[in-house]
Amino acid sequence: MSDEERRDSLADQAAAWIPPWERPTPQTPEATETEPPADPDLGTGVPLEGPDRTKIAAAGESAGEHGAIPGAVEPARVAEDAVGGDTRPGEPEGEGGASGVPGKRGRRRPAPVPEPAPVLDDAELRGALEAILLVVDQPVSELTLAQVLEQSPERIGPMLDEIAAGYTAAGHGFELRRAAGGWRLYTRPEYATYVERFVLEGQSVRLTQAALETLAVIAYKQPVTRSRISAIRGVNCDGVIRTLVSRGLVEECGTEADSGAFLYRTTTMFLEKLGLNSVDDLPPLAPFLPDDVEELADATR
Template sequence: MNTLRQHIESIIFTSSSPISRDEILNCINSFFGTNFDIDVIQTLIDEIKVVFDAPEFSFKLIEIDNGYQFYTKAQHNDLLNYFLKQQHRKKLSTASLETLAIIAYKQPISKVDIEAIRGVNCDYAVQKLLEKELVSISGRAETVGKPLLYKTSEKFMSYFGLKNIQDLPKPKELELTENSIGLEENLNS
């Protein structure tokens, strides 16, 4: 019965939404070729609730929407909210990824040149990349106004698992020629 309880725990833990005791029963009986009764499943679910109510566990089993799901206990909410905010900050927007790709392939490059390639203002994207320490300022250009130049950082290398900048994938060169798509038509027919 202890092993059966562990199987039930793992099913509930794995489910992304509340799972009913009937779904648990059907899964167990189908997978193991057994014929357990719903009362056995309910008894084990009740045991799991008691076990996870103990203070040494950070999770508890909740009955919700005619099913069961593990939830973290309320005393961990502040920490988990902080953690999720930190994780969210690690993600890069499409604009930031495009800007980062331009910097990686064209470094050192000025913001004006990045904007010329992207066709839009990139102040916010560059600022976010600097905050995340994925790019750094490498100096100033010897052009009018002496704009700042940006390059990738060491953190960029580890973030993308690169040993050096030469490990970046090579952009494919596209050469379009006249009539390169489809068959050439015979216009004299």
């Protein structure tokens, strides 16, 4: 075969070569491929078959050797448009486009706007607060109630005060009051005898005199060490402190800087059991101290 015949044969093969992205699928060999009709750069949507397919194939090979041909469709552009799509004039370009692929252009999807929580009326808010307060096992703060009910914290405090005042005015056997930094329902002190008779029937849960004295020292002197408590009471208090810690009324709160001894303080349960909001609500000790307390203090030094 001469050189001229070989060149003609290669040209025929090149002209008959069909790119992979233009070949018909095996499932529908009779289907005719068309170009996307929307983009002006992609032609008019005329079926690619016969001599037109041959021309585009030849143009593709020629573009690979001599550069792009004006009006020819670039495969990379087709793939890019299929993934991300072009942004239209006047629209912002997202970093990843609508497809989320970095570097691809696409329409920016607006972020969803969360729907605002419905505002409860006073009657419904009052009922919701009462229902929650009936099931809590420890004082609950106003912020926690506001988060649970999805309401403004500024509405919770005044509503709780209104509920508490209503219980007092109606003379119920229970009341709503602040304790340990939160709110909880409590029985009224005038009915304590009946409640104690019901709760303590057949069991003994009272603290011993030594435990009460130790607890009082910790409450008024906290944070305080074991040695300081023993010095105030005049007896060893290790066993009593272990009892108070096991019942959740006292806890460790670090060590003393000079001696390294453990420090103790009262817990939230202590405030809850006594119905106090903080240790600042403890009654003052001055009315219960003897007149010669200063002399007694000097004598123990």
